[in-house]
Amino acid sequence: MNTVHTVAQLRAALSRARQENKRIGLVPTMGNLHDGHLALVEMARQRTDYVVVSIFVNPLQFGPNEDLDSYPRTLAEDQSRLLDAGAHLVFAPSVNEMYPHGMEGHTLVSVPGVSEGLCGASRPGHFDGVSTVVTKLLNMVQPDIAVFGEKDFQQLAVIRKMAHDLCLPVQIMGAPIVRAADGLALSSRNGYLSEAERRTAPRLHQTLKYVEQQLLAGRRDFASLLDEATRQLVDAGFRLDYLELRDAASLQPASARTSDIAILAAAFLGTTRLIDNLVLKLT
Structure with a gap:
């Protein structure tokens, strides 16, 4: 398993996989991985030949009073877990790599309807940040499938509508919630x-x-x-x-x-x- 930090390195690795006619899966994450994330990797492994896991804490989806600075960043531990889980490539870009010209004035992807109410009401701008970074990741990786957890039910609906409306050539798949023994959804x-x-x-x-x-x-x-x-x-x-x-x-x-x-x-x-x-x- 390799880890890359730039889009150029990512595309070089994916070019080799495509030359070998490998079917590519993407699992976007913000890191600090648990068994729920690994279930997404397993779903991607079952359906593709080459699994890319992105690890990026996306500032664009955090509000001013949310936990961006304190959100746990555990890349070394995540790499170890992903190696054991059978992932093939980790893409762990910096904020500057993802937003080289800054986030102020950056193009936003906004998905009407399903993004409104629920988490969209209590976290204004959150889904614009999610849909924008996921669009960027899908364009960078160009996977055959991308896997997201069903715990974030509204987020999954937003991403499915976005991919459909923008005619993105990717299958969006939802993976069932993974729970602790007492029923708490893993997060x-x-x-x-x-x-x-x-x-x-x-x-x-x-x-x-x-x-x-x-x-x-x-x-x-x-x-x-x-x-x-x-x-x-x-x-x-x-x-x-x-x-x-x-x-x-x-x-x-x-x-x-x-x-x-x-x-x-x-x-x-x-x-x-x-x-x-x-x-x-x-x-």
Whole structure:
């Protein structure tokens, strides 16, 4: 496994892979890798011959009061894990390499509709930053497939729409959420939790499961159900950002006629923002 830091080095390595007629997969990450990331690598390995993992903490998707400076950067540990996972190439560019003329005035890719509300409402500009850097990475690597985690449900919807609307020749694939034994969705930000907060954190998933069970049992009073679930989370010590039922395909608010429902939540424990989701089919 090689690690490169410039676009020129990246393209040289990919040129050799293409000369050997290898099918290329891309797994974009911000590093500080956990088993959830490695599941994305495994999905890419199963479907391609040459897996590129990008590691880049993208300043463009962080708001002014978010954790850009404190976001963990663990390149050496990440390289070791990716070597064991069977990745072929790590692309770990600097900010100057990705934004050589700075970010002020940089072209932005904005995806309407699915980027609005939910995380888009609480993190203004976040999805413009995500869609811009992912577009750049897709253009740099030009993979056959790119794999993203379904934990970031709205982000995946944004990237799928972006790739479709811009006619990008890549298949966007979603990988199922990887969870700890107690149900907490794996996330790099879980490391910010105190011991007490970590014990409380699984309640987020448990509450989503309660909503799922109620819906599968035939309950359709969405507003009162979400009120109940909100009280459960607040009583457990969460500060809720949002808890919503959306159409899993369009991300429009769910109605009694919606068949595929996404239960989407974001909540704070202390200063740590956690997100989770469940998707279910109603008959």
